[in-house]
Amino acid sequence: MEIIDGKLVSCEMRKELAGKIEELKENFGKTPKLSVVIVGNDPASEIYVRNKSKACEEVGIISETIKLDENTTQEELDSVICGLSSDKSVDGILIQLPLPRHIDAKRALSIIPTEKDVDGFSSDNIGKLTQFDDDALLACTPHGIIELLKRYGVDFCGKHAVVVGRSNIVGKPVALLLLKENCTVTICHSKTQNLSEITKQADILVCAVGQKHLIKEDMVKEGVIAVDAGINRVDGKIYGDMDFDGVSKKAALITPVPGGVGPMTITMLLYNTYFAALRKTNE
Numbered sequence: 001m002e003i004i005d006g007k008l009v010s011c012e013m014r015k016e017l018a019g020k021i022e023e024l025k026e027n028f029g030k031t032p033k034l035s036v037v038i039v040g041n042d043p044a045s046e047i048y049v050r051n052k053s054k055a056c057e058e059v060g061i062i063s064e065t066i067k068l069d070e071n072t073t074q075e076e077l078d079s080v081i082c083g084l085s086s087d088k089s090v091d092g093i094l095i096q097l098p099l100p101r102h103i104d105a106k107r108a109l110s111i112i113p114t115e116k117d118v119d120g121f122s123s124d125n126i127g128k129l130t131q132f133d134d135d136a137l138l139a140c141t142p143h144g145i146i147e148l149l150k151r152y153g154v155d156f157c158g159k160h161a162v163v164v165g166r167s168n169i170v171g172k173p174v175a176l177l178l179l180k181e182n183c184t185v186t187i188c189h190s191k192t193q194n195l196s197e198i199t200k201q202a203d204i205l206v207c208a209v210g211q212k213h214l215i216k217e218d219m220v221k222e223g224v225i226a227v228d229a230g231i232n233r234v235d236g237k238i239y240g241d242m243d244f245d246g247v248s249k250k251a252a253l254i255t256p257v258p259g260g261v262g263p264m265t266i267t268m269l270l271y272n273t274y275f276a277a278l279r280k281t282n283e
Contacts, residue, residue, distance in 0.1 A: 001248050002152070004227075004255045006144075009151050010263035014059050014270065021060040021274055024281070032277035033062040034118065034269075035084050038096040039077060039103060040070040045096045052094070055266045061273055074103055081111045091280065092118035092273040115279065118272040121168065129173060132180045135279075137272050142174035144264025145206060145227055146181065152253055154204070154225060156181035162202035164188045164195070164215070164241070170208035170229050178204065195219070207241040217246030226254040229261045 024030050034056055038049050049065055056063035066080060077099075084093050093116045099105045109117075114124035120139035128136035149156070161183035165171035171187065179185045188198055190209075196219040199205055207215050208229035220226065226248075230241025240257030248254050255261050 001251050002253050003248075004148055004152055004253055004260055006148060006255060006260040006263040009148055010267045012151075013147070013264075013267050014055070017267075017270055017274060018059040024274070024278060025060070028281045030277055030281060031060065031062055032091045032273045033064070033089055034092040034094065034273045035064050035066060035087075035090045036094045036096060037066045037068065037077070037080060037084075039068045039072050040100050042098065045098070049096055052266055052269065055270055056273075059270055059274075061270060070100055072100075072103075074107065077103060077108055078111055081108060085111065085113050085116065090116065091277040092116055092269075094119055094269070115276060118269055118276060120173070120272065126168075126173065129176050129180075137276065138177070138268070139169060139173040140265045140268040140272065141170050141208075141229060141261060142177050143268045143271075145174055145229065145261055146177050147268070148255070148261065148264055149204070149225065149227070149253075154253070156183050156204070159183050159203040160186070160201055161204040161206065162186045162188060162199055163206045163208075164199065165206075165208035165229075167208065174206055174208070174229075178206075209241055211241055212239045213241070213243040215242040215247060217243065217249055220247055220250050222250050223252045224250060226251040227261065228255050228257050230257065231262070 036049055036052060038045055053063045053065060084090050093112045095108055109121055114122050117125055117137055120137045125137050161178040163171055163175045166187055166189045175185050175187050186198060188195055199219045200221050202224055204225045206227040210230055212232040212234060226242060228240035228242040232239045238258050
């Protein structure tokens, strides 16, 4: 059994990305810029935004944070997004979720132009993904999962990949990415019957449902590649969707929580911002 070190891979990728961004500056005089919009005073969101800003600085991306009041109206938020959309210096736009309840998040996200949607959540980018279009900006956590496995030498072709979870943020896009890598993909969810019978068939098992230790040792087969994308905070501690101690006894490769998939999410956001800026140089 080998533990996948997401922190190490993320660090390696950021060093590589810093070099690419330096080349972009030298060859085209272009420095990528990411604009993050945060509405309200959610403590967790503020931490995430600070981490994103720090990561941008680390690799040479210009980062700006636009902080809006909790009582910001839908129209005011829409206006800010439209302004960033038309600003040619901005390569990526990110709206920090969750938004206050009176804000329609789906509407706000839909205003972001496809080419600046560095979260990869837009209908256009998801549509491109379904067509395996290399021009798509990919959802960051799913993209990070695939990159992690590639860097650990995983051969996807012909493998049976089981994805537990069907969210728009992780489950569905990671299933599509695994399909793109020539896996045979099964998607499970809260209505799936005999879940363990399906998970035991998985060569690659990805779980992202937000349920502490849903996947246990007796639900996986020997040699499974186990990817835990769940984050569950219980009594001040963070747990994954897999019982790490149990599943790791059978796994060939396994991601820990924390320190596995998590570090890759912001790294892929940085990559998307760079990619969005690079595309402009070819227009």
